[in-house]
Amino acid sequence: MVKIAHISDLHLSGKQDRRQLDEFDRMLAHFNTVGFDHLVISGDLSNSADPADWEIVREKLRSHALYRWEKTTVIAGNHDMTNLEEEMRFYNALNPLPGVRRKAFNRKIVHFCSFFQELITGEERGDKAFPFVKIINYPSVKIAIVALNSVYPWYPADNPLGARGVINPGQLKALTPANVVSSLKECFVIGLCHHAYKVYGTDSLIDQAFDWTMELKNREEFLAVMKTLQAKLVLHGHFHRFQTYTVSGINFINGGSFRYTPECYSELIIEGKESFRQSFISL
Ligand SMILES: [Fe+2]
Ligand SMILES: [Fe+2]
Numbered sequence: 001m002v003k004i005a006h007i008s009d010l011h012l013s014g015k016q017d018r019r020q021l022d023e024f025d026r027m028l029a030h031f032n033t034v035g036f037d038h039l040v041i042s043g044d045l046s047n048s049a050d051p052a053d054w055e056i057v058r059e060k061l062r063s064h065a066l067y068r069w070e071k072t073t074v075i076a077g078n079h080d081m082t083n084l085e086e087e088m089r090f091y092n093a094l095n096p097l098p099g100v101r102r103k104a105f106n107r108k109i110v111h112f113c114s115f116f117q118e119l120i121t122g123e124e125r126g127d128k129a130f131p132f133v134k135i136i137n138y139p140s141v142k143i144a145i146v147a148l149n150s151v152y153p154w155y156p157a158d159n160p161l162g163a164r165g166v167i168n169p170g171q172l173k174a175l176t177p178a179n180v181v182s183s184l185k186e187c188f189v190i191g192l193c194h195h196a197y198k199v200y201g202t203d204s205l206i207d208q209a210f211d212w213t214m215e216l217k218n219r220e221e222f223l224a225v226m227k228t229l230q231a232k233l234v235l236h237g238h239f240h241r242f243q244t245y246t247v248s249g250i251n252f253i254n255g256g257s258f259r260y261t262p263e264c265y266s267e268l269i270i271e272g273k274e275s276f277r278q279s280f281i282s283l
Contacts, residue, residue, distance in 0.1 A: 001140060001269055001270070001271055002037045002038070002138045002140065002141055002143060002269070002270040003034075003035070003036045003037050003038075003267065003268070003269055003270075004036065004037060004038045004039070004040060004143075004190075004267075004268040004269075004270065005031050005036045005038070005039045005040070005265055005266070005267060005268075006039075006040045006041075006042065006235050006253065006255045006265060006266040006267075006268065007027065007039070007040075007041055007042075007255055007256075007258045007265045007266070008041065008042040008043060008044065008077075008236070008237025008238075008254075008255030008256060008257060008258065009042075009043070009044040009077065009079075009237045009238065009240055009255070009256070009257035009258060009259055009260075010024070010041070010044065010045050010046075010053075010057070010257075010258045010259055011044055011046070011047040011079060011257070011258075011259035012024075012045060012046055012047060012053040012056055012057065012259075013046075013047040013048065013050075013053065014050070014052065014053065014056075015056065020259070020262065021056070021060070023258075023262040023263075024060055024258070024262075025060065025063075025064075026283070027258070027262065027265065027283070028060060028061070028064040028066060029064065030283060031064075031066070032064055032065070032066075037071075037136075037138065038070070038071060038072065038073070038136065038143070038145075039066055039071060039072045039073070040072075040073050040074075040145070040192060040235055040255075041057070041072070041073070041074045041075070042075055042077070042192060042193075042194055042235055042236055042237040042238075042255050043074075043075050043076055043077025043078075043079075043080060043151075043194030043237050043238065044077030044078065044079040044080060044194065044237060044238070044257075045057045045074065045076075045077070045079075045080055046079055046080050047079055047259075048079070048083045049079060049080055049081055049082055049083040049086075049108070050083075051111070051115065054080070054112070054115050054116070057074070058115075058116070067118065067119070068118070068119075069118060069119055069120075069121070069122035069134070070122075070136055072119055073119060073134060073145050073147060073192065074116050074119055075130075075147050075148075075149065075192060075193065075194060076109065076112045076149060076151055076194065077151065077194040077237060077238060078151045078152075078162050078163050078165070078194065078238070080112060080151070081105065081108050081109065081112070081151045081153075081162075082105075082151070082153070082154050082162035084154065084161065084162050087154045087162065088154075091154075091156065098155075101153060102153060105153040109129055109130065109149060109151070110127050110129050113127065113128060113129040113130065114126065114127045120132050120134075129149075130147065130148055130149035130171055131146065131147060131148045131149070131171040131174055131175055132147050133145070133146050133147070133175075133180070133184070134147070135183075135184075135187060140271075140272060141187075141188050141270055141271075141272055141273055142186055142187045142188065142273075143187060143188050143190065143270065144184050144187035144188070144189045144190065145190050145192055146175060146184075146189060146190065146191050146192065146226075146229060146231065147192040147193070148167050148171050148172075148175075148191070148192070148193045148222070149167070149168075149171065149193070149194075150165040150166065150167050150193040150194050150195040150216055150222075150236075151165060151194060151195075152164055152165050152166040152217070159213075160213060161213045161214075163213055163214045163238075164212070164213055164214065164215060164216075164217060165193075165194065165195030165215065165216040165217065165238070166216070166217045166218055167193065167216070167218060167221070167222050169221075172221055172222065172225050175225055175228075175229065176225060176228055176229075180229075181228060181229060184229050184230070185230075186273075187273075188232055188270055188272075188273050188276070189226075189229050189230055189231040189232060189233075190231065190232070190233045190234070190235060191222075191226045191229070191231045191233065191234035191235070191250075192234070192235050192236070193216075193222070193234070193236055194236060194237055194238050195214075195215075195216035195219075195236060195238050196214075196215075196216060196236050196238055196239050196252070196254060197216060197219045197222070197223060197234065197236070197245075197247055197252050198245055198247070198252065199211045199212075199214065199215045214238065214239070223247060223248060223250070226250055227248060227250070231250055232250070232251065232274075232276065233250070233251050233252075233253060233268070233276065233278075234250055234251070234252045234253070235253050235255060235266075236252065236253070236254055236255070237254065237255050237256070237257070238254075239254055240256060240257035240259075240260055241254055241256055241257075242254060242255070242256035242261070242264060242266065242280045243256075244278060251278070253266055253268070253278060256280075263282050263283040264280055264281065264282050264283075265280070265281055266278060266279075266280055266281075267279050267280075267281050
């Protein structure tokens with residue numbers, strides 16, 4: 001039996017918010033008390049794309065002995081990549097070419113990955129980035145975490161809030177060669193990205209008008225890759241809601257938001273290659 005804890009959307013905003021940092025300490029201490037094999041944090045560590053917030057996460061994980069490749073996996077969310085105000089100011093002042101902005105965005109993704117490299121490759125230095133696959137051999141089952149970046153750069157018309165997601169074709173292509181697919185055959189495969197497959201829909205027209213600004217644009221392509229890899233689960237965040245849903249036999253788990261519900265997390269118990277249990281736990 002393998003136990004995985006999943007939290008998301010911390011939206012840290014510096015060291016001033018003592019209460020939130022204490023709550024984070026309390027949660028990490030709880031994970032150690034209960035005894036989890038692995039922790040997944042599915043993006044939006046920072047609220048304003050500030051690496052100082054990533055540093056807080058790194059320090060806290062270190063102080064709870066969780067800053068290790070086999071213990072924790074983190075990915076970036078849109079709030080780790082894009083500070084909307086800064087982005088708009090930069091755009092309005094300089095009107096930079098799309099290529100320049102694309103490069104700046106790619107640099108930030110690489111920055112995130114090299115910052116957390118020990119949790120990606122297990123090495124202290126390096127710049128390996130998305131997608132990455134982490135295979136951990138537990139006595140009872142082999143777990144593969146397949147992590148993709150779904151954050152898409154801010155564009156005035158296509159991504160006005162910076163919250164829309166895309167998984168670029170290069171990442172999807174990197175995961176589907178026959179040797180990758182066959183190396184995952186023996187594993188319990190868990191997909192991981194920040195954005196949701198299911199757009200949060202209500203009947204309200206106002207909600208519907210906003211849905212597209214939050215959606216994962218190429219979710220069907222992403223789903224097809226998850227099916228090819230025979231993923232059992234996909235973990236994500238972004239919508240700040242604790243929810244589960246099934247699409248084409250794959251179970252999606254939204255890890256909610258630690259920022260807004262700091263006493264709640266998702267617990268996964270994997271009992272073997274074919275079976276798992278999931279529940280949302282409240283401290
Ligand atoms: Fe978020
Ligand atoms: Fe987000």
